[in-house]
Amino acid sequence: MTLLQTQPRSTLDARPEHSADNPLSVHAMTVAYHRKPVLWDVDYDAPPGSLVAIVGPNGAGKSTFIKACLGLIPAAAGTVEFWGKPYKHARADIGYVPQRESVDWDFPVSALDVVCMGLYRKIGWFKPIRKAHKAAAMESLDRMGLADYAHRQIAQLSGGQQQRVFLARALVQNAELYFMDEPFAGVDAATEAAIIEVLRELRSQGKTVIVVHHDLQTVPTYFDHAMLLNMRIVAAGPVSEIFTDENLNKTYGGRLTLLAEASEAVARAQQGQSTK
Amino acid sequence: MISDTLRQYISFDLFPLISAICVALSCGLIGNHLVLRRQSMMGDAISHAVLPGLVAAFLLASSRSPMVMFLGAGASALVTVGLIELVKRLGRVEPGAAMGVVFSVMFALGVLMLEQAAADHVDLDADCVLYGQLETLFFVAPTEWNQLFSVGTLNDIPTQVSTLLGLTILVIIFKVALHKELRIASFDPGLATTQGIHAGLITVLLMVMTAACAVASFEAVGSILVIAMLICPASTARLCTDRLSTQIKLSALFAITAAVIGYILASFVPEMLGMPSSLNAAGMISVVAGSMVALAAIVSPSHGLIAKSFRQRSLRKTVAIEDLIGLLYRAKETGTPRSTISSIAPAMNTKDINQVIQASTRQGLVTQTNNSLELTGAGQAAGAKIIRRHRLWEGYLVDQANIRPDNVHDIAEQLEHLPTDEPDSDTQTDPHGRPVPPHSD
Numbered sequence: 001m002t003l004l005q006t007q008p009r010s011t012l013d014a015r016p017e018h019s020a021d022n023p024l025s026v027h028a029m030t031v032a033y034h035r036k037p038v039l040w041d042v043d044y045d046a047p048p049g050s051l052v053a054i055v056g057p058n059g060a061g062k063s064t065f066i067k068a069c070l071g072l073i074p075a076a077a078g079t080v081e082f083w084g085k086p087y088k089h090a091r092a093d094i095g096y097v098p099q100r101e102s103v104d105w106d107f108p109v110s111a112l113d114v115v116c117m118g119l120y121r122k123i124g125w126f127k128p129i130r131k132a133h134k135a136a137a138m139e140s141l142d143r144m145g146l147a148d149y150a151h152r153q154i155a156q157l158s159g160g161q162q163q164r165v166f167l168a169r170a171l172v173q174n175a176e177l178y179f180m181d182e183p184f185a186g187v188d189a190a191t192e193a194a195i196i197e198v199l200r201e202l203r204s205q206g207k208t209v210i211v212v213h214h215d216l217q218t219v220p221t222y223f224d225h226a227m228l229l230n231m232r233i234v235a236a237g238p239v240s241e242i243f244t245d246e247n248l249n250k251t252y253g254g255r256l257t258l259l260a261e262a263s264e265a266v267a268r269a270q271q272g273q274s275t276k
Numbered sequence: 277m278i279s280d281t282l283r284q285y286i287s288f289d290l291f292p293l294i295s296a297i298c299v300a301l302s303c304g305l306i307g308n309h310l311v312l313r314r315q316s317m318m319g320d321a322i323s324h325a326v327l328p329g330l331v332a333a334f335l336l337a338s339s340r341s342p343m344v345m346f347l348g349a350g351a352s353a354l355v356t357v358g359l360i361e362l363v364k365r366l367g368r369v370e371p372g373a374a375m376g377v378v379f380s381v382m383f384a385l386g387v388l389m390l391e392q393a394a395a396d397h398v399d400l401d402a403d404c405v406l407y408g409q410l411e412t413l414f415f416v417a418p419t420e421w422n423q424l425f426s427v428g429t430l431n432d433i434p435t436q437v438s439t440l441l442g443l444t445i446l447v448i449i450f451k452v453a454l455h456k457e458l459r460i461a462s463f464d465p466g467l468a469t470t471q472g473i474h475a476g477l478i479t480v481l482l483m484v485m486t487a488a489c490a491v492a493s494f495e496a497v498g499s500i501l502v503i504a505m506l507i508c509p510a511s512t513a514r515l516c517t518d519r520l521s522t523q524i525k526l527s528a529l530f531a532i533t534a535a536v537i538g539y540i541l542a543s544f545v546p547e548m549l550g551m552p553s554s555l556n557a558a559g560m561i562s563v564v565a566g567s568m569v570a571l572a573a574i575v576s577p578s579h580g581l582i583a584k585s586f587r588q589r590s591l592r593k594t595v596a597i598e599d600l601i602g603l604l605y606r607a608k609e610t611g612t613p614r615s616t617i618s619s620i621a622p623a624m625n626t627k628d629i630n631q632v633i634q635a636s637t638r639q640g641l642v643t644q645t646n647n648s649l650e651l652t653g654a655g656q657a658a659g660a661k662i663i664r665r666h667r668l669w670e671g672y673l674v675d676q677a678n679i680r681p682d683n684v685h686d687i688a689e690q691l692e693h694l695p696t697d698e699p700d701s702d703t704q705t706d707p708h709g710r711p712v713p714p715h716s717d
Contacts, residue, residue, distance in 0.1 A: 067466070070466075070469075070470050071469070072466050072469055072470070091470065091472055094470065096466065096467060096470045098464065098466050098467060102464070102466065103463055103464045104312075104314075104463070107312060107462070107463045107520075108312070108514065108517065108518045108519055108520045108523050109459070109463060109519075109520055110519070113459075113520070114463075117459075117460045117463070117464065117467060117468075117471070118467075118471075120456060120457075120460055120468075120471045120472075120473060121471040121472045121473075123456070125457065125473070126453050126454070126457075128456070129456060153518035153519070155518075169467075
């Protein structure tokens with residue numbers, strides 16, 4: 001805490017990029033687990049109507065950033081505002097797609113049941129799920145190409161289908177801002193194409209999607225904004241401006257080149273083997 | 277007019293049976309979410325750890341009213357949670373061990389307190405904390421039916437029974453009103469919280485209800501039945517269905533069944549077999565509930581051992597038939613339209629080749645004359661299909677996965693049986709130069 005106090009902070013109003021139009025404004029966010037900081041003094045403003053990739057090495061605090069924005073884990077310091085309002089008053093317009101591994105897929109519910117969960121806030125406490133809700137969920141499943149799988153138990157779906165169920169659940173909420181935690185992790189090519197199509201559709205409706213993403217190669221094709229994160233923000237802004245070798249090296253701390261060298265070496269070794 | 281025999285049953289068995297059903301039903305319903313959250317151990321811990329609080333509350337207030345008991349139990353539960361955290365941090369042990377240490381020590385402490393207290397209070401019995409005193413819940417039944425269903429009888433209901441009835445109604449309301457909230461909080465706590473349904477709050481409510489079940493049931497049936505009912509009916513139901521709403525209904529049905537069967541087995545059967553005394557009902561009900569889990573694990577149509585081995589056998593048979601027609605197709609390709617069984621047998625990965633041949637003949641894929649086999653028209657088409665998949669997979673493994681052509685056969689041999697789409701490719705030959713049979717349909 002003493003460290004924070006020695007750095008005088010500008011107020012939200014003093015920052016030129018801040019505006020009530022921004023779906024997300026994070027200011028001076030610090031998150032710590034057991035006194036070890038995971039996120040340090042993060043400032044970030046997401047522009048409206050854009051696809052934003054959060055990129056960084058393992059343990060960089062990407063998921064933590066999303067969870068802290070949504071109030072799922074407490075932040076030690078800082079403020080988070082959505083369209084200039086606190087989370088409590090903006091909840092209805094914010095959708096969340098957690099990591100696929102975060103839930104127990106053996107749970108005895110059908111794909112349709114899971115998608116309906118995206119409507120629970122709208123339905124309200126104690127009230128039952130009605131036919132209209134199920135119809136909306138069905139439509140959302142259909143949009144993800146899963147209408148035929150609506151009544152399957154979720155354990156019987158492939159990894160890609162499970163991910164699409166999660167996406168359908170977020171879509172049915174009809175939010176304005178979405179947080180997605182690694183939606184592309186371990187999915188098949190068809191699912192990846194389906195997800196990116198939905199992301200673009202959301203953007204064309206003026207919505208903002210913030211995605212934790214691990215495949216650096218696809219960042220420039222899929223996203224228009226990026227946030228390079230490694231405990232602190234290394235760079236944030238339009239992909240065309242900030243997605244540079246220099247910034248990536250800073251984010252991955254030189255590990256990126258090591259990785260590239262390693263994969264080249266493996267490729268060479270394999271080629272040598274197959275020409276033998 | 278109620279006959280004497282019936283009157284005897286009503287006096288001695290009606291309330292114990294109702295109590296057993298209430299405990300079974302309320303614990304069985306609550307247990308569903310503990311089992312799904314993989315927190316069954318928590319139910320075990322809570323039902324043990326509340327004992328010292330119960331005894332302390334009784335000694336301090338000299339009252340057995342449910343409210344006093346519940347306050348004591350609540351205090352006990354809080355102390356337990358604190359101690360578990362403390363042991364976890366100071367003892368550097370995993371959470372399960374911390375829980376195990378704390379709840380067994382709390383229970384032992386409770387038993388010691390109870391023994392001390394029982395010396396002064398005749399109406400406390402240290403033995404009953406384990407297996408309860410269901411059998412003592414008798415009342416003097418009236419001689420006329422209309423008297424039985426009158427307000428006067430209501431006043432004769434023992435407090436334990438009316439507490440249990442109240443608890444059961446409370447649990448049913450809790451489960452029905454909060455069905456969707458409990459479901460989302462158990463499945464995806466993060467999403468629940470973002471949907472405005474605070475998952476932490478739901479968890480606390482669930483634990484409070486578990487504690488309520490444990491406290492209300494304690495005196496009548498003891499801790500063993502509570503633990504058995506928190507886990508067994510829900511586990512049995514989970515083995516029988518993949519739908520949560522069905523699981524909850526089944527768990528209620530199984531809980532009541534276990535209570536009734538267990539009670540009958542304990543109370544009436546020993547007498548009929550000529551044994552001198554009846555058995556402990558709570559213990560017998562727990563044994564029945566446990567047996568139901570074992571039975572479901574064996575015979576359940578979806579998750580049972582029998583169904584699983586049946587599915588595996590039928591899968592092995594399909595694979596063996598596909599292997600056989602694949603072999604015959606290859607033999608024909610190299611110019612041997614008829615193969616002998618003895619030439620095929622060594623290549624087949626099956627114990628009983630005759631069974632496979634019979635099954636293939638029955639399906640009209642193969643004809644057998646003496647010792648030689650020939651593919652039918654349908655068999656030829658099926659063989660082409662399986663060999664096509666095999667060779668396309670080989671090509672895929674070489675092109676896409678950079679595996680050497682020498683090593684792809686064994687992998688393709690497995691992939692060809694998978695019910696997935698074949699690799700998308702228009703190559704005419706496999707990596708070894710053999711032709712890929714054309715797509716049949």
